[in-house]
Amino acid sequence: MTETEHTPRIRVRGLEKSFGDRHVLRGIDFDSPAGTSTVVLGASGSGKSTLLRSLNALEVPERGVVAIDDVEVDFAGLATGRAGRRETERLRGQSGMVFQAHNLFPHRTVLENVVEGPVVAQRRPREEVVAEARALLDQVGLGDRGDTYPFQLSGGQQQRVGIARALALRPKVVLFDEPTSALDPELVGEVLAVIKDLASQGWTTVIVTHEIRFARQVADQVLFLDEGVIVEKGTSDEVIDDPREDRTRRFLSRILDAG
Template sequence: MTDTSRPLVAVTGLTKAFGDNHVLRGVDFAASSGTTTAVLGPSGSGKTTLLRALNVLETPDAGLVRIGDVEIDFATLPAGKKARAETSRLRAQSGMVFQSHNLFPHKTVLENVIEGPVQVQKRPVDEAVADARQLLEQVGLSEKADQHPFELSGGQQQRVGIARALALRPEVVLFDEPTSALDPELVGEVLAVIKDLASQGWTTVIVTHEIRFAEQVADQVLFIDGGVVVEHGTSAQVIGDPSEERTRQFLRRILDIG
């Protein structure tokens, strides 16, 4: 059972380099159950690598990641089969929503949503289908269950991706720039679903350039630049009244563009 007296997500001293490019340089942060964490920063700052490290899509060089009761110290992670088992346990704690929808084109919407629960978690098909239909209703797509991805708009495909992540019943949902690939008029429908999840008490970590959205929904905001957390606090602090000049510079640029 998860200890509710400590943060659900804890990251300590996380580092990652690709050759000579040090993308993460000792990142620390924690997130309590039921909270929304927004990660802001310029392109190439390390924010997506941080998110992928939480899901072990990128293996950190060092540092500790804990989600729920599953913890890995990457500096001492053994090689081989044991490492794969440990990383699989950590990956199972989170659901990932990518920039691109990454849906199986030959499968229906319903089949896409039940794929993980049935094939990976080995849950009964009837149970997975019932859950999937409920989740599709939650994201406003119950009538699209039997359609294929090519029949949907980009926003609808992204909402299927959200339902697919939730179907795994994760401890935390990770969003990597979930609106960046969408036409501007479709952004709102995806953000509305994410806002609804936050209000329901899902624990979420969101990498986004949607500053005003982050200001509305985030319990805490991390501003990352050069692989380090430059500023960390509530949305009112980091977005409304940042203390660091680098944060102020970034927000002025993004908000002026917006």
């Protein structure tokens, strides 16, 4: 009995989220076993990013349960005030988020950007964090750029700094919200290569992306969302190469034709 086979690292049940009268998530259920990559596909407005942001409570659903390892939040029964903030902050501490935009501090060096979170938010010793940050920058191919500033980097390099910054928090899972959508096409490959390397190392990841070829390569599980519902769920062979549902086939046809 292994953790990967029997204990999901991420467990989501009955997730519901609305913005005004727009119902964005409609009863989302899925598990992500430890050490696997879950890729979320869907058209713009299908709820992909809202789902991802709900996993670390950047968006607070009205109902549903999100659990990452032993930290669980029941949003319907979420406490109010300070107690509720503690619950959501504890859930948020389980994951590292890599956003579409790089969101780096422009007035701080690459190394300082990576060190900031662990030192300030987690109150870890600076010397220890700096050593880990340098190793992470090596890992994403930027070991020689620690003393440079974000404006001196390409968009792909900035996004790789963002990945190192997320990993520096020692998260249980890493969440990627369309990490290549803001990049020029020639820079996409370098970022996807880093994410693929993380997946091969056994990180638990959830990746919102429109890169179908990349999804085929990295996904242990694919979720296809449409109008806030998981229409199809399975391996990349099942969902991408042999989809059962008409909505999935139409979406993939549009994406592949456009590509």
